[in-house]
Amino acid sequence: MNMTSIPAGPSPSSTPPDQTGIEAALEAVKDGAASSERQLAIAAAAPTAKGESARTWTEVKPQRKSVIPEGLWLRCPGCEQMIYRKQMEANAHVCPECGHHFRISAAERVRQLTDPGSFEPLFTGLSPTDPLKFRDLKPYPDRILAEQLRTGATEAVKAGTGFIKGRAVLVCCMDLTFMMGSMGSVVGEAITRSIEMATERELALVIVSCSGGARMQEAGLSLMQMAKTSAALARHDDAGGLYISVLTDPTTGGVTASFAMLGDVIFAEPRALIGFAGPRVIQQTIRQELPEGFQRSEYLLKGGMVDRVVPRHELRNEIARVIDFSGR
Numbered sequence: 032m033n034m035t036s037i038p039a040g041p042s043p044s045s046t047p048p049d050q051t052g053i054e055a056a057l058e059a060v061k062d063g064a065a066s067s068e069r070q071l072a073i074a075a076a077a078p079t080a081k082g083e084s085a086r087t088w089t090e091v092k093p094q095r096k097s098v099i100p101e102g103l104w105l106r107c108p109g110c111e112q113m114i115y116r117k118q119m120e121a122n123a124h125v126c127p128e129c130g131h132h133f134r135i136s137a138a139e140r141v142r143q144l145t146d147p148g149s150f151e152p153l154f155t156g157l158s159p160t161d162p163l164k165f166r167d168l169k170p171y172p173d174r175i176l177a178e179q180l181r182t183g184a185t186e187a188v189k190a191g192t193g194f195i196k197g198r199a200v201l202v203c204c205m206d207l208t209f210m211m212g213s214m215g216s217v218v219g220e221a222i223t224r225s226i227e228m229a230t231e232r233e234l235a236l237v238i239v240s241c242s243g244g245a246r247m248q249e250a251g252l253s254l255m256q257m258a259k260t261s262a263a264l265a266r267h268d269d270a271g272g273l274y275i276s277v278l279t280d281p282t283t284g285g286v287t288a289s290f291a292m293l294g295d296v297i298f299a300e301p302r303a304l305i306g307f308a309g310p311r312v313i314q315q316t317i318r319q320e321l322p323e324g325f326q327r328s329e330y331l332l333k334g335g336m337v338d339r340v341v342p343r344h345e346l347r348n349e350i351a352r353v354i355d356f357s358g359r
């Protein structure tokens with residue numbers, strides 16, 4: 032915009048034609064122009080002073096820096112409230128507002144369940160092979176390696192000996208963070224060996240299940256684990272051994288169809304999804320509306336599939352109590 036066209040007081044001719052807008056405005060002030068004329072000159076000068084293209088408000092507004100670090104708060108899926116992550120974690124990964132049980136890793140489960148420092152891992156050298164040369168989006172060995180690097184675990188189960196409130200146990204915790212806790216040949220083998228060791232050493236056996244079911248990449252080999260673990264449990268039972276099964280969210284597929292449902296005592300965490308096939312598949316098959324709370328712990332308790340729904344805080348107490356009752 033050419034500012035020279037704006038009348039600037041009594042001596043407009045004094046403004047050179049190449050002067051910028053600001054200078055023109057200052058000139059107008061110096062010359063003692065009428066206030067209305069001065070304001071007009073200043074207002075007209077403003078955009079030219081910033082540059083030819085006027086900026087938008089969002090460009091001008093300073094970017095607000097987030098003072099809250101990522102992940103400090105999270106929304107609880109149970110009550111939809113914003114909860115403080117550290118408070119939830121200190122509360123055994125249970126929502127302090129509504130008691131929603133968050134899913135936890137095997138390492139966290141072992142830490143919560145066993146007496147501090149008592150857990151000694153077993154069968155850590157087992158690693159899956161790929162006899163079927165299976166390939167989905169990527170080869171199975173690549174998938175395994177990626178999961179191992181990501182999680183730092185070799186497979187989807189942590190087994191070992193330890194103490195729960197001073198009672199010696201053999202404990203297996205499935206790991207949902209490793210390929211959805213799916214049961215391949217290594218998971219099956221580690222669980223079978225744990226059962227056999229519990230039988231041999233006359234230890235109480237505790238298996239905490241959480242799994243998406245059999246591992247598709249191992250096809251028939253993963254299905255065989257159902258028979259293998261069940262047979263080992265039958266021998267454990269014949270020998271008078273105690274087996275406490277703890278079902279957590281979610282326990283599905285081949286795991287539900289084998290060792291998870293074979294406990295002498297079966298505990299389940301509140302609101303855990305427990306089933307063989309998913310509810311959608313069942314609904315499509317039977318073409319009927321499924322009841323409220325279908326496949327949840329409380330529903331299974333009513334039907335007699337689960338012996339007791341135990342909140343996470345009480346799990347150690349309840350397991351210790353059952354071991355005492357069994358006289359082991």
Ligand SMILES: [Zn+2]
Pocket residue numbers: 107108109110111112126127128129130131
């Ligand atoms: Zn909640």
